[in-house]
Structures are given as C-alpha cells and as structure tokens.
Amino acid sequence: MLMNLFKFKGGVKPPTNKTQSTGRPIAAAPLPSHLAVPLHQSIGGTPRPVVAVGDKVLKGQLIGEADGWISAAVHAPTSGTVVAVGPGKQPHPSGLDADCVFIEPDGRDEWIARQPFDLVNATPDAVRHYLQQSGVVGLGGAVFPTHGKLTPAKTVPMQELVINGAECEPFITCDDLLMRERAIDIVRGIGVFRDLLQPQKVLIGIEDNKPEAAAAMRAAVEACGEDFVVVQVPTLYPAGGAKQLIRVLTGKEVPAAKRSTDLGVQCFNVATAYTAWRAIAHGEPVVSRIVTLTGNVRQPGNYEVLIGTPMDELLQLAQPNPDTDGIVMGGPMMGFLVPEPAVPVIKATNCLIAHSERLFPPKAPEMPCIRCGACAQACPHELQPFELYWHARAKDFGKTQQYHIFDCIECGCCSFVCPSRIPLVQYFRFAKSEIWAREKEKKAADEAKTRFEFKQFREEREKAEKAEKLAKAAAAQAAKKAAEAAAAAAAGDAPAVAVAEKPADLTVDPAEAAKKAAIAAAMARAKAQREAAQPKNTDALTPEQARDMAEIEARRVQAGIADAPAEAAAAPTATKTEE
Amino acid sequence: MMFAPAPFLLKDASVSQVMTQVCLALVPGIAAYAWLVGPAILVQLVIASLAAVAAEAAMLKLRGKPLAMFLADGSAIVTAWLIALTFPPLAPWWLVVTGTVFAIVVAKHLYGGLGQNPFNPAMVAFAVCIVSFPALMSQWPSVGLKMPLLEQLDIILGLMPRADALTGATPLDAMKTALKLGDGQIDVAQLLANQDIYGNFAGRGWEWVAAGYLLGGLWLWQRKLITWHAPFAFIAAIVAISGGLWLYRPDAFASPLFHLLSGGTLLGAFFIVTDPVSGCTTPRGKLIFGFSAGLLAYIIRVFGGYPDGVAFAVLLMNLSAPLIDQLTQPRIFGMKGKQP
Ligand code: SF4
Numbered sequence: 013m014l015m016n017l018f019k020f021k022g023g024v025k026p027p028t029n030k031t032q033s034t035g036r037p038i039a040a041a042p043l044p045s046h047l048a049v050p051l052h053q054s055i056g057g058t059p060r061p062v063v064a065v066g067d068k069v070l071k072g073q074l075i076g077e078a079d080g081w082i083s084a085a086v087h088a089p090t091s092g093t094v095v096a097v098g099p100g101k102q103p104h105p106s107g108l109d110a111d112c113v114f115i116e117p118d119g120r121d122e123w124i125a126r127q128p129f130d131l132v133n134a135t136p137d138a139v140r141h142y143l144q145q146s147g148v149v150g151l152g153g154a155v156f157p158t159h160g161k162l163t164p165a166k167t168v169p170m171q172e173l174v175i176n177g178a179e180c181e182p183f184i185t186c187d188d189l190l191m192r193e194r195a196i197d198i199v200r201g202i203g204v205f206r207d208l209l210q211p212q213k214v215l216i217g218i219e220d221n222k223p224e225a226a227a228a229m230r231a232a233v234e235a236c237g238e239d240f241v242v243v244q245v246p247t248l249y250p251a252g253g254a255k256q257l258i259r260v261l262t263g264k265e266v267p268a269a270k271r272s273t274d275l276g277v278q279c280f281n282v283a284t285a286y287t288a289w290r291a292i293a294h295g296e297p298v299v300s301r302i303v304t305l306t307g308n309v310r311q312p313g314n315y316e317v318l319i320g321t322p323m324d325e326l327l328q329l330a331q332p333n334p335d336t337d338g339i340v341m342g343g344p345m346m347g348f349l350v351p352e353p354a355v356p357v358i359k360a361t362n363c364l365i366a367h368s369e370r371l372f373p374p375k376a377p378e379m380p381c382i383r384c385g386a387c388a389q390a391c392p393h394e395l396q397p398f399e400l401y402w403h404a405r406a407k408d409f410g411k412t413q414q415y416h417i418f419d420c421i422e423c424g425c426c427s428f429v430c431p432s433r434i435p436l437v438q439y440f441r442f443a444k445s446e447i448w449a450r451e452k453e454k455k456a457a458d459e460a461k462t463r464f465e466f467k468q469f470r471e472e473r474e475k476a477e478k479a480e481k482l483a484k485a486a487a488a489q490a491a492k493k494a495a496e497a498a499a500a501a502a503a504g505d506a507p508a509v510a511v512a513e514k515p516a517d518l519t520v521d522p523a524e525a526a527k528k529a530a531i532a533a534a535m536a537r538a539k540a541q542r543e544a545a546q547p548k549n550t551d552a553l554t555p556e557q558a559r560d561m562a563e564i565e566a567r568r569v570q571a572g573i574a575d576a577p578a579e580a581a582a583a584p585t586a587t588k589t590e591e
Numbered sequence: 592m593m594f595a596p597a598p599f600l601l602k603d604a605s606v607s608q609v610m611t612q613v614c615l616a617l618v619p620g621i622a623a624y625a626w627l628v629g630p631a632i633l634v635q636l637v638i639a640s641l642a643a644v645a646a647e648a649a650m651l652k653l654r655g656k657p658l659a660m661f662l663a664d665g666s667a668i669v670t671a672w673l674i675a676l677t678f679p680p681l682a683p684w685w686l687v688v689t690g691t692v693f694a695i696v697v698a699k700h701l702y703g704g705l706g707q708n709p710f711n712p713a714m715v716a717f718a719v720c721i722v723s724f725p726a727l728m729s730q731w732p733s734v735g736l737k738m739p740l741l742e743q744l745d746i747i748l749g750l751m752p753r754a755d756a757l758t759g760a761t762p763l764d765a766m767k768t769a770l771k772l773g774d775g776q777i778d779v780a781q782l783l784a785n786q787d788i789y790g791n792f793a794g795r796g797w798e799w800v801a802a803g804y805l806l807g808g809l810w811l812w813q814r815k816l817i818t819w820h821a822p823f824a825f826i827a828a829i830v831a832i833s834g835g836l837w838l839y840r841p842d843a844f845a846s847p848l849f850h851l852l853s854g855g856t857l858l859g860a861f862f863i864v865t866d867p868v869s870g871c872t873t874p875r876g877k878l879i880f881g882f883s884a885g886l887l888a889y890i891i892r893v894f895g896g897y898p899d900g901v902a903f904a905v906l907l908m909n910l911s912a913p914l915i916d917q918l919t920q921p922r923i924f925g926m927k928g929k930q931p
C-alpha cells in the first residue's frame with residue numbers, strides 16, 4: 013500500500029554500523045553465575061520486594077510488587093535462591109545504588125506454573141492489570157509501564173496506533189532481529205494493543221535499512237489476517253524517536269506538554285508488543301530481553317538475556333578486544349558508559365557496546381560556539397540549541413525554558429554536528445536537572461509554607477473556638493443570671509434588661525480582640541517564614557557561595573541525568589527516544 | 592573511568608574545516624581578481640594573513656588561551672582575506688595591517704574572541720580605515736592597468752611614489768562622482784558607454800570577480816555552510832530598490848545589474864551578511880537582516896559620501912541582530928499554528 017509519508021525537520025545520518033551484529037540469529041545467553049535484579053526498572057513507583065533472603069524462587073515468580081498504577085511488577089529471571097535484597101550498583105550514569113534482589117541460580121531454570129491469559133473473556137481493565145502484573149514495559153528504552161499507555165483518551169478518538177520498529181540508533185539491531193525471527197508474536201501482541209485502544213489503523217514503521225525485518229513483518233501481518241500497514245520509513249536518525257515516527261507516519265506533531273493520545277495516536281515498540289504476547293499466550297512475565305552485543309568485539313551478535321545478568325559476563329560472549337575500556341549501554345547517540353562493568357542488564361538494556369578509544373576516539377577540545385547554526389538545522393525538534401547552550405552556560409534557566417528546553421529529547425543530533433565540539437546535550441541535561449532541582453526545592457518550601465500556615469490556622473481556630481466557648485459559657489451564665497434577675501424583677505423594675513445585655517457584650521469583646529491579635533501575629537510569622545522560604549537569590553553571591561554552587565554543579569554534571577528517571581515519572585515523554 | 596557523555600559518534604566537523612571551506616569558496620573570486628588587477632591582491636592576502644595571525648597569537652597569549660588550538664581554527668585567516676578583498680589592492684601595506692590588527696584585536700578579541708564579536712571584524716576594519724584614511728581607501732587601480740608584480744609590490748610597500756595616474760576610483764565611485772559633477776548633464780547611459788571603465792555591465796572585469804564570488808557562495812550554500820535566506824534577501828533588496836529607482840529615472844540611476852555586479856555586493860551577499868557570529872541566526876531573522884542590509888547598502892552607496900555602503904550597512908544591522916533574532920524565534924516541533 014502506498015502511503016504518504018511526512019518529514020520531520022533536522023536529523024542526522026551517522027554511520028549505522030548495524031551489519032556487524034545482524035549476521036547471526038538470536039542466541040540464548042547461558043545462565044549467568046549470579047543475578048542482580050533491580051526493583052526499579054520502569055518509570056513510576058518502585059516495586060516492593062516480596063521475597064526475603066534465603067527464599068527459593070522459580071523462574072517467573074513475582075519478586076517485586078507494582079507500587080501504584082504507574083509501576084510494573086518484577087520477576088525472578090531464573091530459578092534459584094535469594095541471597096540478598098539491598099542496594100546494588102545500577103546501569104545508570106549517576107552511578108548511584110538502588111535496591112536489587114540478588115539471586116543465585118540453581119541451574120535448573122525452572123518455570124513457575126505458566127497459565128495462558130484468557131484474553132477472550134477478559135475485560136480491558138483485566139488485560140491492563142495482567143500486563144502490569146507481567147512486568148510489561150516499553151522496551152525501546154523509555155521503560156514506561158505499557159498498561160498505562162493502553163487507555164484511549166476519553167475525548168479524542170484513537171486514530172492511529174504506531175508501532176515502532178524503526179530502530180534508528182547506530183549499532184543496535186535487537187529489534188531488527190526480533191522482527192526477522194519472531195514477527196508472528198509481535199503481530200499478535202500488536203493485536204492485543206489494537207483491541208484495547210481501538211484505533212482506526214495500525215501503522216508499523218521500520219527504517220528502510222531493514223528490508224528483511226519489514227518483509228518478515230509483512231508476512232506475519234498477512235499470516236495473522238490483520239490489516240496492519242508495514243511502512244518503510246527513510247533511514248534518518250532519530251526517525252525511531254516516538255515523536256518523530258508519529259510525525260513521519262501520521263503528520264502529527266506531539267508537543268512536549270501533551271500526551272500522544274490527546275492527538276489520537278499512541279506508540280509502542282515492537283519488542284514491547286512481543287513481550288506482551290509472550291505474557292498473554294504463554295504466561296511468561298518479562299524476565300529476559302534481546303540485547304545486541306557489539307562495538308569493539310570479535311563476535312558481535314544478539315542474545316536473549318536474562319534481566320539481572322552482569323554486563324561484563326554477558327559481553328564475554330561477544331569476545332571483546334583487549335583494549336576495551338568500558339561498556340556503553342544503549343546506542344552511541346543516546347547511550348552512556350555504565351559506571352562499572354558488572355552492573356546488571358535491565359529491561360531498558362537494548363544494546364551493549366564495548367567501548368574503546370579506537371572505536372570512539374576522544375573528542376577534540378571544546379571551542380567557543382561560532383553560531384554556525386548547524387545544530388539548529390540538525391535538531392529534530394526545531395530548537396535553537398546554540399541559544400539554549402548560551403543560556404544554560406550562563407545559568408539563565410528561565411531563558412532556557414523560554415527556548416523550550418523541555419522539548420529537547422536529548423537525541424544528540426546537535427552535539428553530533430557541532431564543529432566546535434560543544435557537548436550541547438550535556439549542557440541541556442545539566443540545565444534540566446538544575447531546573448528540576450530548583451523546582452523541587454521550591455515545592456518543598458511551598459509545602460513547608462502551606463503546612464506551617466495550616467498549623468497556624470488550626471491553632472488560631474482552636475484558640476478562637478476555646479474563647480468562643482468560654483464566651484458562650486459566660487454569656488449563658490450571664491443570660492441565666494439576667495433571666496433570674498428578670499424573673500425576679502418581673503413584677504418590679506424594668507432596667508434589668510440592660511443588665512442582661514451588658515455582660516454578654518463584655519465577654520465577646522476581649523475574645524474578639526484576642527482572636528484578631530493572634531491572627532495578626534500568625535500572619536506576621538507566616539510572612540517571615542515565607543520570606544525565609546523564598547528560593548535563594550542567585551544573583552549576588554559571596555565567593556564562598558559561588559564556590560559551593562560550583563561544587564554542586566560539578567556533581568550534577570558528573571551525575572549527568574541523575575535526576576531523570578525519578579522525574580521522568582512526572583514527564584514520561586520527555587527523555588528517551590524510542591517508544 | 593572517564594566520564595564521557597553521549598553522543599559517542601561525532602560527525603567529522605571542526606571550526607577549522609568550516610573556515611577552510613569559506614576560504615576555498617573565496618578562491619574563484621580571488622582568481623578573477625588577480626587576473627583583473629594583477630598579483631597585487633595576492634600580496635595583500637599574504638600581508639593581511641600574516642598580520643591577522645600575528646595579532647591573533649598575541650591576543651591569545653595575552654588572554655591566556657591555548658595558542659595552537661585557536662590559531663588552527665582559521666577564523667583569523669577568513670577575516671584577513673575579507674579585509675584584503677575589500678581594501679584597494681594597491682593600498683599601502685600598513686593600511687592593510689592597521690585594518691587587520693584593529694579587526695583582530697579590537698573587533699574580535701576585546702569583545703571576547705571567536706564567536707563573541709557583535710560586529711563583523713572585516714567590516715569594522717573597512718569602516719575604521721575609510722573614515723581615517725578616506726583618500727587611500729578610495730584609490731583603486733586604473734582599469735586596464737597591468738603592472739608587473741615588482742612594481743605593484745613597490746607601490747604597496749611604499750617604495751614607489753603613489754602616482755595619481757596609477758590609481759583611480761571604483762566604477763561605483765566613478766559613476767557617483769561623474770553623476771555629481773555632471774549635475775544632470777551626463778546620464779547613466781552615456782557613462783556606461785564608456786567601456787573602458789564600466790566593462791560589459793558594471794566595471795571592466797569586475798563582473799568576473801563578482802561571478803567568482805557568486806560561484807563560491809553557491810558552493811557554500813550547496814555544502815550547507817550557509818543558508819539561502821540572507822544572501823537572497825540582500826540581493827533582493829538591492830535589486831528591488833535599484834530596479835525601482837532605475838525604472839523611475841533610468842538616466843539618473845544605474846541598473847540593478849550594475850549594482851549587483853559592482854562593489855562589494857556579491858562578496859557581501861555570500862560572505863559578509865552570512866557571517867553567523869555577527870548576523871542573525873533564525874530563518875526569518877536572516878531574511879530581515881539581509882534585506883535591511885541590502886537597502887542600507889544601496890542607500891549609503893548611492894546617496895552617502897562613501898564609495899560603497901556594504902560595510903556600514905552590515906555594521907548597522909549587526910547592532911540590531913540580537914533583537915531581530917529574539918523577535919523571530921521559529922516555532923518549534925509540535926507548536927506550529929499556535930501563537931508563541
Ligand atoms: S553547531 Fe555548535 S558552533 Fe554551530 S551554532 Fe551550534 S553550538 Fe554553535
């Protein structure tokens with residue numbers, strides 16, 4: 013079927029380096045010596061561990077329970093013994109630790125009882141719940157819990173379901189191989205998504221440098237009797253970015269501030285559809301994924317790898333050359349060097365590249381920006397990276413927001429083309445994390461302020477109530493007295509009425525005054541508190557303060573996107589490219 | 592392990608590559624120039640380059656910047672070449688050196704060096720020199736005058752008296768002066784009939800130099816080092832205003848073709864208004880910048896007191912570039928069709 017394709021602006025064409033790893037079929041990686049399964053593997057809440065040290069677990073057994081709606085369960089990747097539950101190093105540029113379940117495999121790789129899911133009789137909610145329980149998350153790299161994306165917007169009809177098989181990053185071929193070899197399961201999985209979202213059409217986008225994958229998918233679509241359209245899109249990085257692929261296939265542009273469903277379109281990665289179907293048809297939760305091993309290795313290829321496998325052990329399968337000096341997780345455009353080689357494979361791990369200076373020569377020193385505009389021409393979101401850079405460098409974060417820093421998807425196109433070799437994306441990550449940090453600070457201050465004010469308010473109210481009660485009691489007393497007096501005087505003098513009124517007046521007045529004074533005092537205090545809680549003024553710094561700030565910044569820069577995953581929950585569409 | 596951020600793959604690009612390509616793009620124009628006036632221009636290019644590199648090195652040293660890295664970026668050479676090409680080819684050596692040193696020291700480094708200069712350094716040099724040494728800056732070799740290299744060298748080095756016969760004015764200047772002196776008695780057609788000065792269109796031989804710049808500019812555009820916006824708008828402005836006035840009074844105003852091919856029009860269009868550091872960077876900004884610079888250049892060149900107006904026009908627009916950029920921010924992905 014001929015389709016009208018749209019273009020996105022910008023983009024770059026780095027050498028694809030894909031053929032190295034497509035020569036051999038997907039192989040199963042052998043059982044590793046030990047596993048460290050991080051609990052927090054998807055955007056959203058961190059699953060709670062439901063196993064303890066010493067527990068025997070079976071493959072596929074639940075070890076971490078989803079915490080809240082945006083969270084997905086975590087399962088034991090193989091059978092064995094839980095040897096520890098606690099912090100472990102993460103494959104994250106920050107190098108920070110996070111809780112893991114450490115499992116010693118027993119070598120039997122014994123499954124739990126696997127029950128296919130009864131799709132026919134299940135309500136949509138039950139399907140979503142089941143996918144959550146099966147740990148199905150976006151495998152394109154963003155690891156957003158899939159069930160959370162399977163509810164159509166209430167007001168906008170779903171028009172297109174976009175399936176992302178573009179795989180635009182150089183070196184990575186795991187989706188390519190998956191489509192070549194397991195297209196039927198992918199198509200079935202897409203069918204499940206289609207049933208839940210009820211789109212008018214389903215479009216599967218594959219970059220035109222993967223003809224085998226496209227052919228396999230077409231054949232599978234036909235074999236399944238579906239009407240999905242497989243579209244070969246021009247090879248242009250980052251065509252596999254969800255927003256770019258949506259643009260190319262539908263012409264729609266999803267702004268940073270909106271969900272794609274608000275525009276009647278939703279996007280999933282092919283591998284996500286595959287795991288969803290494995291869970292439904294075979295009762296297998298997500299305990300493994302396909303990982304490309306490539307780069308400075310003698311035997312590049314794709315492997316089906318258990319989640320939690322130590323990366324260095326895994327990489328041995330591809331026989332890294334002796335000058336390998338690090339492991340890049342992800343592709344060369346958006347990936348990062350893992351803080352240490354033994355960190356575990358997680359659901360977001362699509363590719364490991366053995367790093368060497370031969371493969372990725374060190375960058376030339378950074379020069380000043382010459383405003384050549386190459387970065388702006390390359391930016392797929394049509395930003396002005398050099399302006400962002402300028403303001404990020406000057407720490408004028410308000411300006412960076414004015415120049416739409418949060419629309420930056422960190423694709424790296426700008427850094428790729430910059431003749432001055434400015435690590436632009438680094439600056440943008442830094443600016444984003446700074447803004448997040450300040451927002452957090454401000455929020456904390458605001459919260460403190462609200463709490464304080466509420467406490468004040470409550471205390472004042474209690475005081476006022478007490479005073480009122482006293483006043484009422486006094487008034488009642490007085491009224492009683494007055495009544496008595498009135499009764500006594502009923503036959504005699506009239507002025508008793510005046511006596512009855514007076515005490516009431518007297519008792520109310522002091523209470524009112526006290527209340528007013530207390531409120532005024534509370535307001536003054538609140539004001540003082542508010543002023544103290546204002547975000548720090550960063551304009552007039554003492555040298556000491558400046559140095560402190562510089563240190564904080566150095567740490568932030570070191571940490572790279574340290575804040576990203578936690579925050580990404582708030583802005584799920586802002587960070588990763590694929591899906 | 593060292594912290595090395597993504598992307599790990601980088602395009603093969605560097606500032607020196609960019610600058611080298613700009614220099615390459617100037618070569619056709621230079622070739623035509625040398626053919627027209629003799630090797631003097633090459634001598635001037637060498638003098639300007641040496642002065643630029645020396646000034647750059649001194650300033651880098653003073654500012655404590657890495658010498659090798661910044662000298663290799665080639666930006667000083669581009670400035671030097673533009674100065675050499677805009678100054679009279681037989682100007683005394685010290686004039687070129689003064690202009691170049693001023694450009695590098697004041698217009699570039701005192702404003703923060705590479706990428707920071709708000710004004711185009713070459714245009715600053717031109718403006719400063721034409722204000723300070725108006726006579727020398729207006730002496731162009733008489734047309735058809737071919738001198739051997741040594742003689743030209745002697746003039747440039749001041750070893751030979753600057754005989755008035757050797758130097759004349761540019762066609763632009765000549766026409767302006769003639770029209771002024773003629774005071775309505777002489778018209779443009781008559782003047783242009785004088786093939787010796789005005790050549791086929793705009794000055795004997797100068798149209799070939801202009802063609803050389805055009806060629807180089809198109810190449811830069813094809814290499815995506817410049818976009819079409821600023822040159823197009825600049826040329827469009829000059830064609831529009833000169834065309835309008837020419838149609839209105841063909842006897843008093845030269846044709847658009849004359850204006851296009853004479854003076855610094857095409858050099859300015861492709862190599863000056865496209866300077867990203869001192870110019871605009873947004874597409875609409877480039878259009879506004881180019882168009883306004885074109886209008887100003889024409890007005891100054893035709894009605895003002897200087898032989899050409901490109902330099903002053905560009906400097907004036909350099910002043911407004913940041914504001915124009917700010918006001919012409921493009922809509923970004925996903926925000927089109929909406930008010931900013
Ligand atoms: S590509 Fe680099 S040098 Fe060119 S404008 Fe962008 S940041 Fe500046």
Ligand code: SF4
Nearest residue numbers: 391420421423424426
């Ligand atoms: S990293 Fe951000 S600014 Fe740079 S090209 Fe990508 S989206 Fe644009």
